[in-house]
Amino acid sequence: MLREFLAVRRWEMWTVPRQALVHMLLVEAVALAVVVWSAAGAxxxxxxxxxxxxLIVCAVVHNEIARGIERARRDIENNAHVDLSSVWLFAGVLLLPTVLTAVLITITYVHYWWRNPRIPVHRRMFGIAVLVLSARAAELVLTLCVGGPGSLAGGLPLPMVVAVVVLALLVYTAVDVALIAIRVALCRNPGVTVRKVFGDPANHMLEIATLCHGALLAFALGYHPALVVLALPQVLVLHRAVLLKQVEEKARTDAKTGVFNSEGWHRKAHHERDRALRAKDGFGLLMIDLDHFKRVNDTYGHVAGDAVLKAVATAISSEVREYDSVGRFGGEEFVVLLPGMSEHDGIGVAERIREAVTRLAVDAPVNGSTTTITNLSASIGVSTYPSAGEDLEPLLLAADAALYEAKNTGRNRVVSWASLVKPRLALAA
Structure with missing residues (x-):
């Protein structure tokens, strides 16, 4: 880790967009100034x-015991997940002055990252700075409301204590989320959505639950320091429960593209069909097939083909709403569930996706170098519930029929199931 830190020219921070790098350095400078200023009058x-x-001993022991769990969680979520060290950190926020909280944060995360060396140095430093500023913001709430950290057990009315802790917790979370969201937004990575900028709401709920556990730990410590040992088994059990949930989610995700696999998408689709039936609502369904994808594999290789599939999945996800469900149906086929979407609006979404695919320029590894793959296209079939069918299977068959019509009439087209049925109805009349 020390050797990595000293190799300044090889730091990944130099690959970060300039505006995001400026933001990160500014956050780190402000955090350092806050610690120095706090230490002077502490x-x-x-x-x-x-x-x-x-708290340091418990955090280190926790990191050591949960090391295998954390590695599995990080592999599953590709470095984007909530760790549970906030239990110890937020207890420190409620009990300790800023300078000691900064020491707790630094030691905890230096040890954590020493055991997980894949995290780049600049992200480690930025993460510590964000937590220091979040802790300082929460301490300001405590200072304004009750006189500072460690004052919650000073005979205050219980409703006031609860209100102050909740306010400090919300401020801590808001500063943390805001600073990280700004960095993500400034990086301007392709396919970044509002959800990705602000993070998964489920992760935020997990973070808040962890902070609540930290608040309870702070009160236990205020009663007697030895009670800190009671928190460790609960945190470890929570760790394993979170890992189990992530494993279940991973089982519903396509490994190559990051969207739902066929099983995961079908589960979402059945839930949406049941909801639409109860609410007497409709939804749209898109079946998307990459044109001449075999030619991509034959020309550039299967590794390049996988890169194309991932880029297409990202393009599709970028053109739909946060609550729409994108799945890989198999091979080069994708399927999209559009809750509450009419046929007309579904065709509009399909056209946007088709145009997005034609604009793609995918950098893919080919024979030891990088080649840019362009001139991609997709054919798309559209069906809607309940006009095309009242169950999932006929809806998929309808979208598939429309897709094959699009491919048989020139490719790179959008065709709706209704457009195939209307001429037949007219002839029958």
Missing amino acids: SVSSSDLLVLSL
Whole structure:
């Protein structure tokens, strides 16, 4: 880790877009200034040092015991997940002055990242700075409301104590989310949506639950420091429960593209069909097939083909709403579920997806170098519930029939199932 830190010219931070890098350096500079300023006027007692020592020991023990779980979680979520060290950190926020909280954050995460060395140095430093500023913001809430950290057990009315803790927790979370969201937005990565900028709501709920656990730990520590040992088994059990949930989610995700696999998408589609039936609502369904994809594999190789599939999945996801469901149906076929979508609007979405695919320029590895693959296209079939069918199978068959019509009439087209049926109805009349 030290060797990596000293190899400045090889830091991945130089690959970060300039505006995002400026933001990160500014956050780190402000965090450092806050720590220095806090240290100058800090009053540290022996009890503060005892609490700090206990929290550091528990955080390190927690990281060591949960090391295997964390590695599995990080592999599943591709480095984008909530760790559970906030239990110890937020307890420190409620009990310790900023300078000691900064020490707790730094030691906890330096140890954590020492055990997980794949995380780039610039992200480690930025993560520590964000947590320091989040902690400082929460401490300001405590100072304004009750006089500072460690004052919650000073005979205050219980409703006021709860309100102050909740407010500090929300401020801590808001600063954390906002600073990270700004960095993600400034990086301007392709396919970044509002959901990706602000993070998964489920992850935020997990973070809030972890912080609530930290608040309870703070009150236990205020009663007697030895009670800190009671928190460790609960955190480890929570860790395993979260891992199980992530494994279940991973089982519904296509490994090559990151969208739903066939099983995961079918599950979402059945839920949507049941919802639409109860609400007497409709939804749209798109079947998308890449034109001449075999030619891509034959010309550039299957690794390049996988890169194309991933780029197409990203393009599709970028053109639909956050709550629409994109799935890989198999091979080069994708399927999209559009809740509440009419046929007309579904055709509009399909046209946007078709145009997005034609604009793609995919950098793919070919024979040891990088080749840009262009001139891609897709044919798309559209069907809608309940006009094309009242169950999922006939809806898929209708969309598939429209897709084959699009391919048989020139490719790179959008065809709706209704456009195939209307002429037949007219002839029958």
